[in-house]
Amino acid sequence: MEEIGQTEFICPSDTFLGIIKGKCKTTLIVLIKKGRNRYGEMCRTLPTISPRMISKQLDELERDGIIERHSFAELPPRVEYTLSDYGETLYPIIREIRKWGYMHQARTK
Incomplete structure (x- = not known):
């Protein structure tokens, strides 16, 4: 942390x-923590938020290291999100x- 005066x-x-x-970032974190960790589930849970948003x-959450994206090589393709260890420290807050x-x-x- 920088000091005042620098x-x-x-x-x-x-x-x-x-x-x-960001639009519903905290809600997405809670959904992922509670096991609603697939994109389609999130879209159904948050119908007032566009899928693009x-x-x-x-x-953004993945870029910041809060969540991790897991892709499964199966048909149809499946992607799930989890909180990273770093994201777990944010959850109580x-x-x-x-x-x-x-x-x-x-x-x-």
Whole structure:
């Protein structure tokens, strides 16, 4: 971490938010953790999110090392996603953020 006064200060909270920011990324992480780890299942679970957006978010999560993509050589082809070991460290934080979000939604109704 850089210190204040150096060329640039990189806020760790901004780094965190940059990783989870995106349409339903936290929901995708929860779905994968709970075993809904196939693309088609995710699309059916999130019908208000376009398949293209789900694919984009999965690609970003994979690029950031949060999830892993596993392809199976069978017909028809099958792909499943799992949380990486690194992603597992993020899951408890996501769970707490979502808990707070539900509480806030109920409070503001």
